[in-house]
Amino acid sequence: MALEKLGTEIRREQIVEAALSLIAAQGVRRLSVAALARRVGLVPSALYRHFKSKQEILDAAVQLVQRRGLDNLKEVCASTPNALERLKLLLMRVIKMIRELQAMPRIVFSEGVSADHPERKRQAYVILTGFLSAIEGIMREGQERGEVRTDLDAKTLAVMFWGMLPPVVILWHMSDGAFDVTRQAERSWELFSEAIRAR
Template sequence: MPHSEIVQKTRRERAPRLDNKTRREQIAQAALDLVSTRGYRALTVKRLAAKVGLTPSGLYRHFPDKAAILDAILELVADALHGNVQRALSAEGDSLDKLAALLRMQVHVIGVRGFGAPRFFFSDDLSMRHPEKQIRLREIMEEFTDAVARIMAQGQEQGLIRTDISASKLGIMFLGLFQPGALMNYLHRGEFDMQGQADASWRLFAAGLIAQGVDAPALYPEA
């Protein structure tokens, strides 16, 4: 086969070039995966570039330094949390249905995309070397719990959720439905039954959350 035909064939067989936004998200997810499995110090430009099929110089075209990569990881988390909240709000049903939908989404995201995220979020290296990143993480989690609190407040207004505990405190309690499972999933290298744990946690939480005479939806109706 002539050289020119070989070149053309090779070009046709190449994967389509990713747009900049998609490539940055891919790199951020790969960085989170790397930290999840090997720790913060394993996150080097050379190792990350190899993981996503780029040269170090190619990676630098997307992120100027390691701090920018950490920012991208945090925004990846923020986007995932915000997206889950928006999808839960658009789900059918009342506030309890929306809370159940949000919990299912959280469990899915942690189980599929970030079983090792706790290793990154609670890393001493992150808090000591990049305290400003930890502040951003706190802001992200506060935005999430505030959104959950608004759903709780709607449920209180609808007479579905008890009113003797503030919506803001209930929003923080909601984190306890998936964070312990996330930690155990990390310790079990992604093999922990997060769905089963979340279902049990939801049953206990919902029993104490709902107003008298209200039936809480099942977390996994098919189970």
């Protein structure tokens, strides 16, 4: 018996937060409606009052993570016009986010969320390429402003910038948080920024 009845807005939030929390602890694969309900303090069937299906819950969790990612991007671009500064800030923001919102890496890398359904996969691809386009935009601006080398392909650079994250994320997870993501990110950034800085 739930302690009280709550409106659907509040419950939906609780459910999504519970999902993120459980995903962080156990991964997407082991996320069950039963565990979710327990976490929120309801019975499993109650969740269907607020979401049509388990997949809808997952979708909502993905969107939340995505929104936070985009927020980071916006804040970073608003804080400085310098391309390299932006990129560094963004990198550090994302690293921070990985540490705090631990479900994020699991969601991003999980095939349970997107990769086994054509439409969702396409959507995820659109989101990812959108992110890469934004990075690419920063690179181009940097090139126009004389901050970034112009003899390098901005798109390639965007992908490489992104490439600083997965190894860090994976090692962090596999080592149960023992791997020093911040240091690795900083060092990677140093080398990368030195390599792409205009001369």
